[in-house]
Amino acid sequence: MGLCDDLSHCKMALVIAVLMDLLGGVSLLVGVFTSLKLNGEEYGDVLVYSGVLFIVASLAGWVLWYSGNIEGLPTKTELGQPNSAVDRLARRVSRKIFSHRRKKYYSSRV
Template sequence: MVRCAGFSHCKLALVFAVLMDLLGGTALLMGVFAPLEIRGRDFGDLLVYTGALLVLASLAGWVLWYSGNIDGLTAKKELGRVGGAVDLLARTLSRKFHAYRNQR
């Protein structure tokens, strides 16, 4: 039996996202609530900004993990004629825009 069946794809992105969230949240909270002074200089702002950047970096991990777990996308071969019709429409529109732009 598979443990963590819901986390089956992109485990590295999930670990990255969770780790960045934990580190970023810890740094952010330490910067806000802990008195961090060294030689009379306050370093709380540095931790707040660093924590915010780490939490923002975790967003990339969450997007990669979520998009890697999307199932049910059909392959181009399975689309059959619909894919060909969409490709033909896109090609026709692209040629018309290109011809219009070159006429100017």
């Protein structure tokens, strides 16, 4: 019901990507359209290059946000297919690892 309900997961990655795009765009436009001179040297190129770097770096945030919002495929059991031997083996190994970690965690807390 709120403003961000459609954004679903990974809101922090979205915020980072949008901020990086805004910083990069502002830096790029300021570097292109203003004349920044300090002690007779032109520094507009630095802003242009840093703006491009911000925009390119924001792609990582967009990829994280998009990949975090991909809905998973239905499992074989949801589709009505029986479990295979590989599925049972993977589940058994996963349970053993988890139970080992749980025993280690509880023994360290005592």
